[in-house]
Amino acid sequence: SQQGEEDPQALSIQEGENATMNCSYKTSINNLQWYRQNSGRGLVHLILIRSNEREKHSGRLRVTLDTSKKSSSLLITASRAADTASYFCATGGNSNFGNEKLTFGTGTRLTIIP
Amino acid sequence: ETGVTQTPRHLVMGMTNKKSLKCEQHLGHNAMYWYKQSAKKPLELMFVYNFKEQTENNSVPSRFSPECPNSSHLFLHLHTLQPEDSALYLCASSQAQGNYQPQHFGDGTRLSIL
Numbered sequence: 001s002q003q004g005e006e007d008p009q010a011l012s013i014q015e016g017e018n019a020t021m022n023c024s025y026k027t028s029i030n031n032l033q034w035y036r037q038n039s040g041r042g043l044v045h046l047i048l049i050r051s052n053e054r055e056k057h058s059g060r061l062r063v064t065l066d067t068s069k070k071s072s073s074l075l076i077t078a079s080r081a082a083d084t085a086s087y088f089c090a091t092g093g094n095s096n097f098g099n100e101k102l103t104f105g106t107g108t109r110l111t112i113i114p
Numbered sequence: 115e116t117g118v119t120q121t122p123r124h125l126v127m128g129m130t131n132k133k134s135l136k137c138e139q140h141l142g143h144n145a146m147y148w149y150k151q152s153a154k155k156p157l158e159l160m161f162v163y164n165f166k167e168q169t170e171n172n173s174v175p176s177r178f179s180p181e182c183p184n185s186s187h188l189f190l191h192l193h194t195l196q197p198e199d200s201a202l203y204l205c206a207s208s209q210a211q212g213n214y215q216p217q218h219f220g221d222g223t224r225l226s227i228l
Contacts, residue, residue: 004156031214042118042204042219043157050214088157092214101170102217104157 004032004072004089004105012111019076021108023089024069031092032065033102034074036085043088046074076110084112117141120205120220128228129195135223137188137205145210146188147217148180151202163188164210192225200227 007022023032031050035043049056049065049072056063062075076083086109090102118139127133139146148160162170163182177199179191188205202224206217 033216035219040221042120042221043206043217045216045218048214048216090157101159101162103159106154106156 004091004103006087006089006105006108008108009106010109010111012113013079015079015081015112015114017079019079019083019110019112021074021087021110023072023074023105025072025089025091025103026070029067029091032063032072033090033092034061034063034072035088035090035104037088037107038085046087079110079112081112081114083110085110117218118205118207118220120203120223122223123221124224124226126226126228127192127195129197131195132191132193134192135190135203135205135225137190137220139186139188139205139207139218139220141207141218143207143209143218144185145208145215146182146185147206147208148188148190149204149206151204151222157204161190195225195227197227200225 004023004025013019033048034046036046037043047058047063049063060077065072086107088104088107090104092102121136144165146163150158159172160174161180166182177194181189202222204222205220208217209215
């Protein structure tokens with residue numbers, strides 16, 4: 001299984017601090033994606049990192065990928081109350097049909113305390 | 115994220131009822147997905163459609179019947195459901211060609227089986 005598993009399951013930090021979430025997976029991948037889900041809403045794509053990349057940035061987000069350890073981390077810097085949400089990693093493998101078949105983890109519930 | 119619209123947002127039904135969930139995407143994508151999200155469990159992929167053709171059925175019970183009349187619309191027909199089918203059902207879409215394509219999610223239908 002390519003299932004990603006996030007760690008920790010829940011994280012509470014003060015506004016302005018940095019938040020780090022980790023994801024581990026089991027088999028080879030061609031990319032790893034991070035999604036955010038606000039309460040009662042759908043998932044929103046945040047960032048994608050390819051298997052040949054080691055680090056990627058997007059605004060306050062920094063993602064790293066270590067394929068030798070089969071792990072990834074998502075860093076959110078200078079957290080804001082609006083960052084309160086669940087964060088999921090999803091591993092993508094080759095599909096016979098050209099599109100992604102993603103496998104999601106159980107998520108990290110992030111709470112930013114104002 | 116308003117590119118993928120799901121209706122209804124909430125649905126309560128008895129085990130003997132028949133109902134349908136609807137998903138519509140306005141993003142010009144040609145791949146569509148149904149996922150099931152239950153508490154404390156990873157997001158489960160149910161069905162995948164590429165260019166209106168079903169390309170993935172992840173061992174879903176026959177009481178769930180998908181329909182994809184065109185690349186913009188996706189339905190999930192429900193009949194004789196069980197209490198354990200209570201969950202959030204999410205629809206997503208993406209470009210069908212090429213890997214590294216993120217998926218765009220609707221806000222889901224919260225289904226409760228009495």
